[in-house]
Amino acid sequence: xxxxxxxxxxxxxxxxxxxxxxxxxxxxxxxxxxxxxxxxxxxxxxxxxxxxxxxxxxxxxxxxxxxxxxxxxxxxxxxxxxxxxxxxxxxxxxxxxxxxxxxxxxxxxxxxxxxxxxxxxxxxxxxxxxxxxxxxxxxxxxxxxxxxxxxxxxxxxxxxxxxxxxxxxxxxxxxxxxxxxxxxxxxxxxxxxxxxxxxxxxxxxxxxxxxxxxx
Amino acid sequence: xxxxxxxxxxxxxxxxxxxxxxxxxxxxxxxxxxxxxxxxxxxxxxxxxxxxxxxxxxxxxxxxxxxxxxxxxxxxxxxxxxxxxxxxxxxxxxxxxxxxxxxxxxxxxxxxxxxxxxxxxxxxxxxxxxxxxxxxxxxxxxxxxxxxxxxxxxxxxxxxxxxxxxxxxxxxxxxxxxxxxxxxxxxxxxxxxxxxxxxxxxxxxxxxxxxxxxxxxxxxxxxxxxxxxxxxxxxxxxxxxxxxxxxxxxxxxxxxxxxxxxxxxxxxxxxxxxxxxxxxx
Numbered sequence: 001x002x003x004x005x006x007x008x009x010x011x012x013x014x015x016x017x018x019x020x021x022x023x024x025x026x027x028x029x030x031x032x033x034x035x036x037x038x039x040x041x042x043x044x045x046x047x048x049x050x051x052x053x054x055x056x057x058x059x060x061x062x063x064x065x066x067x068x069x070x071x072x073x074x075x076x077x078x079x080x081x082x083x084x085x086x087x088x089x090x091x092x093x094x095x096x097x098x099x100x101x102x103x104x105x106x107x108x109x110x111x112x113x114x115x116x117x118x119x120x121x122x123x124x125x126x127x128x129x130x131x132x133x134x135x136x137x138x139x140x141x142x143x144x145x146x147x148x149x150x151x152x153x154x155x156x157x158x159x160x161x162x163x164x165x166x167x168x169x170x171x172x173x174x175x176x177x178x179x180x181x182x183x184x185x186x187x188x189x190x191x192x193x194x195x196x197x198x199x200x201x202x203x204x205x206x207x208x209x210x211x212x213x214x215x
Numbered sequence: 216x217x218x219x220x221x222x223x224x225x226x227x228x229x230x231x232x233x234x235x236x237x238x239x240x241x242x243x244x245x246x247x248x249x250x251x252x253x254x255x256x257x258x259x260x261x262x263x264x265x266x267x268x269x270x271x272x273x274x275x276x277x278x279x280x281x282x283x284x285x286x287x288x289x290x291x292x293x294x295x296x297x298x299x300x301x302x303x304x305x306x307x308x309x310x311x312x313x314x315x316x317x318x319x320x321x322x323x324x325x326x327x328x329x330x331x332x333x334x335x336x337x338x339x340x341x342x343x344x345x346x347x348x349x350x351x352x353x354x355x356x357x358x359x360x361x362x363x364x365x366x367x368x369x370x371x372x373x374x375x376x377x378x379x380x381x382x383x384x385x386x387x388x389x390x391x392x393x394x395x396x397x398x399x400x401x402x403x404x405x406x407x408x409x410x411x412x413x414x415x416x417x418x419x420x421x422x423x424x425x426x427x428x429x430x431x432x433x434x435x436x437x438x439x440x441x442x443x444x445x446x447x448x449x450x451x452x453x454x455x456x457x458x459x460x461x462x463x464x465x466x467x468x469x470x471x472x473x474x475x476x477x478x479x480x481x482x483x484x485x486x487x488x489x490x491x492x493x494x495x496x
């Protein structure tokens with residue numbers, strides 16, 4: 001009798017573990033997620049010799065592997081394109097997302113390089129356990145200046161917590177692109193905006209390649 | 216002897232400034248002519264863009280190269296010392312502004328910082344106060360006016376100063392007139408300190424400048440929007456009310472959009488959509 005109960009309990013426990021493991025990864029508290037990802041990426045950036053030598057390509061692939069999965073680029077792009085989003089066709093939306101994503105990854109790579117020597121202060125989360133939409137705050141400490149506040153606006157989604165806006169010193173990335181995108185769309189339509197983004201990304205790509213060749 | 220030197224130096228400096236002032240005036244006129252009118256927050260866009268172009272030119276020719284040299288020549292600890300020294304002096308009026316904004320505890324922190332860093336930190340070159348947990352604040356008269364309820368007013372760009380607004384310009388005039396560094400005599404030392412401080416600030420912004428260069432489609436617009444967002448954040452000490460601004464309406468609208476968008480571009484397919492040819496999906 002007892003061994004049977006023990007066996008059932010063991011199977012149940014095993015099953016629970018198997019079920020819980022992926023669920024745990026998805027359900028990781030948002031503040032912990034931000035902290036883990038930040039520390040992991042910073043650790044690699046500080047220790048990787050190629051990155052130290054200024055290899056941008058490697059920083060970009062690091063971000064794509066570690067950081068991107070936690071960003072909801074659909075929401076970010078839709079937020080930046082704002083009222084014009086409804087007008088865009090699904091195919092235009094996909095291209096907008098792709099170009100905006102490329103641009104943000106590059107910007108992110110540059111920002112990370114600038115922050116690599118700083119200390120981080122991960123602020124305690126101020127939210128209820130039931131909240132599905134909240135802000136995780138990290139402060140970058142620096143000598144002789146007020147800390148820079150990084151705020152990640154996050155939403156709980158089926159695949160885990162996803163960032164849909166980043167605010168640096170109160171400057172929302174999504175809001176800051178809104179006027180720029182709006183101007184582009186009013187001047188040359190959605191296609192014009194896509195073209196501008198692509199041209200921008202291509203020139204940045206060329207600059208990266210040229211920089212690598214100079215070395 | 217020194218006064219004679221000062222005078223010649225002064226004339227030389229002024230003579231050097233003349234073409235810049237002339238360029239600024241020409242740019243101003245050109246700017247007024249092209250004023251197109253667009254963003255309600257920026258009625259003087261033509262003028263501002265001209266000033267922005269002038270500042271860009273100045274920065275490209277002088278500001279950025281000198282700041283880069285400053286950063287490359289001086290090691291980090293030396294630049295920290297320079298930054299801390301001026302940051303310590305600034306704490307005096309940051310405290311005054313905190314008091315004017317009805318935050319006596321913050322003001323007390325600022326003045327305690329000043330006392331500790333001046334005495335223990337050797338005239339402020341070491342920021343011991345931060346290490347002791349007395350956090351640095353960032354206040355100025357523009358923020359104080361904002362706290363008192365004054366709106367930004369029109370966005371403005373001034374030569375050498377850069378982004379500002381009607382309210383922040385008023386604040387800046389007060390900041391400048393009460394600035395202990397600007398009030399310092401003799402003038403030679405004052406000029407040296409003002410230039411060193413500006414140089415240090417510009418050097419600290421080299422990374423940010425590079426990021427701006429990469430991130431922006433239209434640098435002028437990007438910088439303007441960032442300035443206005445940042446100032447609002449500063450006025451509210453990092454916690455601006457969301458209900459009051461224009462943003463939340465848009466944010467809520469924007470928050471509605473992604474979900475409808477997600478139905479069209481499902482998340483797992485998004486990576487495929489990104490790599491596939493536009494007609495693939």
